[in-house]
Amino acid sequence: MSLSERIIESNKGLLSEMVQLKYQAMSENAFRFFRGTCDLFYQDLALWKAIPKSPLGWICGDLHVENFGSYKSDDGQVYFDLNDFDEAILAPVVLELLRMITSIFLCFDFLELEEVKAANMVQVFLKNYSTVLVAGKARAIEPRIAKGIIKTFLDAVCKRKQTRLLDKRTEVKKSKVVLSLEDERHFELEKDLKEALTAHLTDWLKNHDKSPYNFKVKDVVFRLAGTGSVGTKRYMFLLESLQKKGKYLIVDMKQSQPSVLNPFVKIKQPEWSCEAERVVFTQELSQHMPCALLSYTIFKGDSYVMKEMQPTEDKIKFRLIQDQYRDIYQVIDDMALLTASAHIRSSGRSGSAIADELIEFGKRTDWQQILIDYSQAYFKKVKKDYKIFKDGFESGLYAI
Incomplete structure (x- = not known):
């Protein structure tokens, strides 16, 4: 060809x-x-x-130089590590x-x-x-033991507040905080799909042991990010705390496809319940501490990796x-x-x-x-x- x-x-x-x-x-x-x-x-x-x-x-x-970056783990610490396991x-x-x-x-x-x-x-x-x-x-590499430009980088991202992420990703409409459609990476969803996603994540919040159960879904959009994964389904949710007024979380839900290495690797692989399980399994093994809220879910027959989006997420800009x-x-x-x-x-x-x-x-x-x-x-x-x-x-x- x-x-x-x-x-x-x-x-x-x-x-x-x-x-x-x-x-x-x-x-x-x-x-x-x-x-x-x-x-x-x-x-x-x-x-x-x-x-x-x-x-x-x-x-x-x-693995390439753009697939390393900073993130906050469930232990509250910020790390610099490998951060993309779609093809794991x-x-x-x-x-x-x-x-x-x-x-x-x-x-x-x-x-x-x-x-x-x-x-x-x-x-x-x-x-x-x-x-x-x-x-x-x-x-592992975290701010206390990092050196050189990585230390400078981690020290800087650690100072970022949640409001930074919200300012970038949200806007206020009719006195309500919603995900911004002014961002060229955000796309509006059809009403039926938006309702189905909202219902699905509401169920996830109530029943999944990795979810922030004391939050509710406020909004959802289609999200464009990365390069290799563009073309897969990816959604971003805005969650609002049920306990603290004005507290929000943003959650990423990314579709998992079969690894592109499948045709070339003849090694027997585990039997996964879905592709997202493979991704999460490898990420949890490989990172010193996995990123916050890392888990997976099934929606309309497709599997998705879930994780919290954070102001501390970033990559070295070479x-x-x-x-x-x-x-x-x-x-x-x-x-x-x-x-x-x-x-x-x-x-x-x-x-x-x-x-x-x-x-x-x-x-x-x-x-x-x-x-x-x-x-x-x-x-x-x-x-x-x-x-x-x-x-x-x-x-x-x-x-x-």
Whole structure:
């Protein structure tokens, strides 16, 4: 199949009007194109016959530099960690590393930094990943122990108040607080769907052990967010406290699709009740502490991951630190620590390798240059594919 046929095929079954917005986002630059084509990455990787052997682990499946960020957990603490598990699966951990280090090459190219600097940073990532594996102890990053730009970043997000999130996401209409439709990422729902969602979440609030039971639903909209997940169903709810006037929560409800790695990973997987259970299971294993209200639900036959949206949620904006090489170095080093920690934390669970196997893998170095060479070559392929895609998008090839 041609590149355009592969892209169109991979987005079949998604909301067509939202897929057009996804294509528009993918046309911005090669890095965002890469983020929106995770399935193409694994289709191409399946053709490579020299993938080094590695232990099985619970991987997020779509690891790249934009899939780390800050969040508040149920314990009230703010952490910096992996934060996207839509494609999570039991697979050789080397797949996680290949996707991540390819993203480093693409991110540095986006930032207009020399390729040699990207190659050096990839070596930094793999070296620290291996060092943490060999130590065999999972670690976490929170404000008290963070360093450099991550500490500055976490200290800043910790100061954000709930009113910041409400100011961004809500407005007052007829003396009532509602979700704002002025935000270009928010879309109004048809009346019947809105009523069905409100009834569903009301039931969830009353009966689910992870829900904030002392809240009621005030409003709901369709929400657009991310790149790869654009086209799936995603809703945002405004909840109001039944006990404290003027206190609100915002909850995200995101549809889970089968992992794009399914056709390429021949490892026997657990039997999940739904796709969202897989996502939540992996996230709870991999993060030091899961994000607040993390759970899943079934609505009209589709499964959804639930979580609280918070003012402390954010990502490192690499464009703002592109001239600060030392800061970028620290961020990539921390991302390596967190990746290794996630693999250690989820070791020995439901088919994944035990920690001893990960430690032995970390001691080996024979696989590292092989990954670097592949990722460096593949990053150049992505740039060529992006140019083909952008030309096709601008010519109307992807229009409905």
